[in-house]
Amino acid sequence: MSEPIVFLVLSFKKRNRELLSQVLVQADYQVIAVGNYEELEQALFHSGTVNLGLIDLAVCDRRIGSYCEQLQAADIPFFAFTPQYNPVVEQDSLAHGARSVLVKPLVIKNLLSLINSLVGKLA
Amino acid sequence: MLNEMTLNRISTGIEGLDEILSGGLIAQQAYLIKGQPGSGKTTLGLHFLNAGISQGETSLFISFSEPEFRLRRNAKLLDIDIDRVEFLDLSPTADFFTEDQTYDIFSPAEVDRAPMTQKIIEAIDKIKPQRIFLDAITQFRFLSSDTFQFRKQIQSFLRYMLDRDITLLFTSEGSDRNPDDDLQFMSDGVIELHTTPERRSIRVAKFRGSGFVKGYHELELRDRGMTVFPSLIPETHQRKFTSEAISSGVAEIDELLHGGIERGTTTIISGPSGVGKSTFGMQFMKEAAGRGERSVLYAFEEAEETLLTRCQAVNIPAHVMIDRGTLSVVKVDPLKYTPNQFVHLVRAEVEQNNARILMIDSTSGYRLSMQGEDLVRQLHSLCQYLKNMGVTVILINEVHTIAGGEFSVTDVGLSYLADNLIFLRYLELEGELRKAIGVLKKRVSDFERTLREFHITKYGIKVGEPLTKLRGILSGIPEWIDRDKDK
Numbered sequence: 168m169s170e171p172i173v174f175l176v177l178s179f180k181k182r183n184r185e186l187l188s189q190v191l192v193q194a195d196y197q198v199i200a201v202g203n204y205e206e207l208e209q210a211l212f213h214s215g216t217v218n219l220g221l222i223d224l225a226v227c228d229r230r231i232g233s234y235c236e237q238l239q240a241a242d243i244p245f246f247a248f249t250p251q252y253n254p255v256v257e258q259d260s261l262a263h264g265a266r267s268v269l270v271k272p273l274v275i276k277n278l279l280s281l282i283n284s285l286v287g288k289l290a
Numbered sequence: 291m292l293n294e295m296t297l298n299r300i301s302t303g304i305e306g307l308d309e310i311l312s313g314g315l316i317a318q319q320a321y322l323i324k325g326q327p328g329s330g331k332t333t334l335g336l337h338f339l340n341a342g343i344s345q346g347e348t349s350l351f352i353s354f355s356e357p358e359f360r361l362r363r364n365a366k367l368l369d370i371d372i373d374r375v376e377f378l379d380l381s382p383t384a385d386f387f388t389e390d391q392t393y394d395i396f397s398p399a400e401v402d403r404a405p406m407t408q409k410i411i412e413a414i415d416k417i418k419p420q421r422i423f424l425d426a427i428t429q430f431r432f433l434s435s436d437t438f439q440f441r442k443q444i445q446s447f448l449r450y451m452l453d454r455d456i457t458l459l460f461t462s463e464g465s466d467r468n469p470d471d472d473l474q475f476m477s478d479g480v481i482e483l484h485t486t487p488e489r490r491s492i493r494v495a496k497f498r499g500s501g502f503v504k505g506y507h508e509l510e511l512r513d514r515g516m517t518v519f520p521s522l523i524p525e526t527h528q529r530k531f532t533s534e535a536i537s538s539g540v541a542e543i544d545e546l547l548h549g550g551i552e553r554g555t556t557t558i559i560s561g562p563s564g565v566g567k568s569t570f571g572m573q574f575m576k577e578a579a580g581r582g583e584r585s586v587l588y589a590f591e592e593a594e595e596t597l598l599t600r601c602q603a604v605n606i607p608a609h610v611m612i613d614r615g616t617l618s619v620v621k622v623d624p625l626k627y628t629p630n631q632f633v634h635l636v637r638a639e640v641e642q643n644n645a646r647i648l649m650i651d652s653t654s655g656y657r658l659s660m661q662g663e664d665l666v667r668q669l670h671s672l673c674q675y676l677k678n679m680g681v682t683v684i685l686i687n688e689v690h691t692i693a694g695g696e697f698s699v700t701d702v703g704l705s706y707l708a709d710n711l712i713f714l715r716y717l718e719l720e721g722e723l724r725k726a727i728g729v730l731k732k733r734v735s736d737f738e739r740t741l742r743e744f745h746i747t748k749y750g751i752k753v754g755e756p757l758t759k760l761r762g763i764l765s766g767i768p769e770w771i772d773r774d775k776d777k
Contacts, residue, residue, distance in 0.1 A: 182393035188403060223395065250394060272397040 172286055173216055175243070176200040177207055178223035187221060194279055196286075207234055211241070218289065219282070220245030224256065224267070232263050239264025244285060248273065297499060297743045300421075300457060303341030304334065304632075305517030307481075310494055310503045314480065317420075320448045320496065322427075322457040322473050325483030330490065331461040332361070333516045334483070335423035335562060336370045337724040338459050341419035343374045350419035352410065353377045354429040368515045378413040380406060380429075399732065403433040404442075422451065424460040428471065441472055459749060483509065487629075492518055494703035508630045524638075533679025534737070536647075539577035542753035543570075546729055546738045551710050553646075555734060556683040558653075561714030563688055565725055566746045569598070569604055570714065571649045571684040573751050576606045577646050579616035585647035586618045586639045588632075591654025594621045605750040618645070624659045629668035632660065636672060640679050642659065648676060648682040653704055666704065673707055709733040714744060717768055719760075727753060727765055 174191050176198055180186045184200040191198045201207045201219065210217065210236070220238050224231065224247050238245050247265040249256050257268040267283065269278070294662040299314040308314045315321060323331045339349035351362060351372070359377040362659070367373040385391060393401065427444065434440035451458045454654075460477075464470030474480050484506065490504040503526075508519040533547035544550050551557050551574065560763045575585035589597055597619060601608035611617035618639065639645040650656055650669075657665045669685075676683045686706060705711060711731035717724045728741040740756035741763050760768040 178395070180390070180393060180395075183395040184390050186393055186395050190396075225394070248395065271394050272400075273395060273729055275400050 170216075171195075171197045172218045172289075173197045174225075175217040175220045175238075175245075176211055177208075177221070177249075178202065180223065183223055187259070188224075190275055190279070191282075194282075196282075204227060204230055204234070211237060215243075215252075217243055218223035219285065221248070222246070223248045223271075224260070225250055225271075231276065232259070235260070235263035235265065246281070298438050300342045300345070302334070303337030303339075303344075304518050306507070306520050307334075307492065307516075309344050309520045310492070310507055310518065311497060312501050312503075315457060316497075316499050317453055317457045318455050319478035319525065320451060320460065320476075321479040321481060321598070322470070322477040323459055323461045323483065324464050324470060325461075326343045326465070326485055328383075329461060329483035329485045330516055331483060332356070332364075332425055333427060333511060334481070335459055335461065336361075336365050336368065336372055337515055339375045339421055339423050340365075340370050340372055343371070347420040348376065348417060348422040349374075349423070350376045350378060350413065351379065352413070352422060352424040354380050354424075354426060356425070357381045357383075358745070368513065370515050374676055376410065376413075376419065378408065383777075389701060397435060399721075406433065410448075414451075414456075418454075419456060422456050423459045426457065426462055427460040428462050428464075428470075430574045437472070441476070444473065444476055452717050470611050475488060479486050500545060508628055509632075518636045519628070521630060522671050522675055524671055524678055527675050527678050529679045532650065533734070538573050538751075539580070540573060540719050540741075540751050540753055542742060542755075543573070543751070544726075546727065546742060546753070547710070547712075548731065548735045549738050551682060552683050552734045554677050554680045555709035556677065556685065557710040557712060558687050558708040559686045559712050559714070560687045560689055562690065562716060565714040565716060566653050566744065566751070567686045567688070567714055568592075568649075569606070569746050569751065570712070571607070571651070571686060572601055572606050572726075574682070574684065575647055575649065576611070576690070579611045582616065583646040584618070584639075584643055585649070586620065586636075586643075587649045587651060588636075589619060589621050589651050590659050591652060592621075594619045603748060604746050605748060609700055617640050618643075622655075622659055624661070625661055627667060628661045629672075633668075633672055633675075636676070636762075640676065640681055642667045645681060647682045647684065650686065652686040654688055656729045669704070670707055705731075715741075715763070717763060719768060728763075 174182055176194050177188045178187065180203055182203060182269045184202060188198040188200045202212050220243050221254055244266050247260040247268045248271050249268060250271050252270050260268045298317040300306050300317045319504035323334055325331050327530045330385040339351055351361065362372060382561050384644060430443060431440050434443055462470045470643050474496065478498040482493045482495050484491045485494065490509040490511065492509045493506050494502040503520055503523060505521055510517045531554055534550055535552050537544050558646040559570055561567050578585050598608045599630040607619060612619065625724040636648065651678045656669065673683050685704065708731060708732065712727065712729050715726045717726050725744040726741045726746040738756065742756055742760055745752040757763060759771050761771050
């Protein structure tokens with residue numbers, strides 16, 4: 168039996184975390200959902216294996232940059248989500264290791280297909 | 291073959307609206323109720339559901355906006371019994387705000403549509419309602435990813451309801467900025483509620499499979515819910531009656547009128563203040579009471595008690611007539627009614643109480659008391675309706691000329707309404723103020739061309755012999771013809 172894929176989900180919005188977690192769990196992934204930087208740090212350094220990251224950039228400040236770099240350094244691929252398309256944010260996110268920057272609202276089917284494709288590559 | 295009459299009609303719970311809809315809604319169809327916030331959409335829905343309960347049907351309220359407890363409380367305040375109405379409360383709960391349940395990661399169409407649809411399906415399967423009121427369908431628009439999806443979803447939703455023999459009323463807050471033309475297109479009927487600072491009105495814009503009374507109709511939201519006053523369309527009302535002359539009970543008046551005034555006609559009694567117009571009209575009512583017929587007097591100027599006391603003083607037993615149900619005196623307070631609301635009162639008297647004579651005292655009082663415009667046209671419409679219903683109408687019309695001056699019959703251009711025009715005049719004869727009565731017009735029969743002297747005594751109205759030896763009566767200062775010759 169293969170190891171379960173673990174997602175780290177960061178969103179300052181509680182309902183966004185719940186919904187993302189719900190979608191991932193239904194797709195048979197495991198989820199560590201965090202709602203602030205302290206929880207993020209805890210998850211990154213003390214929760215064991217994290218395979219993929221989903222980062223909702225809403226409400227995030229500059230500090231998120233260093234965490235993204237840590238994800239990049241740990242070789243954990245991640246997607247960033249923004250409320251609207253912003254080339255500066257996109258550029259910055261890609262520079263900090265994001266695989267792609269997706270504009271909300273996401274289409275569940277498309278998100279899963281993107282994730283599945285990345286998980287396939289990881290395997 | 292199905293026709294308008296054989297279709298299953300159901301009441302909206304609002305009498306006036308049922309009338310506009312030619313007897314009610316056609317069952318198992320979907321109707322859009324559109325209007326601004328506060329225009330009465332939910333109140334209409336509460337009446338509709340209550341009417342279903344009264345008919346032994348099962349009614350369901352699906353609310354996307356207001357919570358159940360508030361809707362029940364509001365219904366209670368309006369005295370609309372919805373205790374047995376089932377509720378599916380899909381309004382947001384307080385924790386949506388307090389626990390920040392907002393989200394933007396996925397669209398509402400993806401997150402909320404499926405659970406909401408499931409709840410509706412479950413409720414309908416469980417309750418099996420015959421009537422549903424859904425407030426407001428606009429919510430579906432937010433749960434659809436685009437216009438095409440929205441239309442498809444609504445069409446499918448309506449189909450689901452109608453396949454289950456449900457009659458559906460759903461609301462929309464369509465406006466110029468948020469048009470709901472697509473909903474109008476998809477529904478079987480459209481009822482619009484309009485509100486301005488001056489008035490409320492209702493209009494049926496579409497009713498598939500049925501005729502309806504076109505145009506805007508007055509609407510009131512009062513402490514007992516919604517009341518609709520359909521605009522009067524006289525030609526839609528007919529009652530069979532014998533076109534006979536009805537006597538005044540005073541032989542000389544009947545002689546003047548060649549038998550009396552005909553049933554189902556409009557008579558204007560014209561004259562200056564205090565000349566006896568109202569008493570003259572009441573005389574016909576007194577005689578009608580003797581035949582067991584009911585009359586109604588709408589008093590726009592005089593207090594009821596003053597009028598009754600005056601009648602009593604001239605041998606018209608108005609109190610007794612009221613006690614026996616052959617007379618009703620209705621004091622109409624200024625600006626209390628619009629013309630359509632007044633029509634509503636009149637129709638109740640005619641259609642429910644079988645009133646046969648109706649007197650409006652006076653036409654100028656009517657004009658001053660009614661809110662709105664085009665009052666002569668409204669009065670014309672009312673008289674036409676009464677004529678079709680075989681009701682004899684007496685209009686009291688005051689002219690300002692006391693005696694002398696130019697002779698005029700009506701001050702306000704009403705004479706075209708009249709089948710019969712009777713006038714009362716003051717005369718100055720040998721230094722004494724006296725009164726005369728004459729007939730100027732009678733559409734149905736001939737009439738006496740001479741004038742007669744007119745007295746009101748404690749025994750009643752007395753009318754003298756024709757005044758054939760006077761000339762210049764209409765000038766108000768007549769002269770004796772024979773005396774001139776003698777001189």
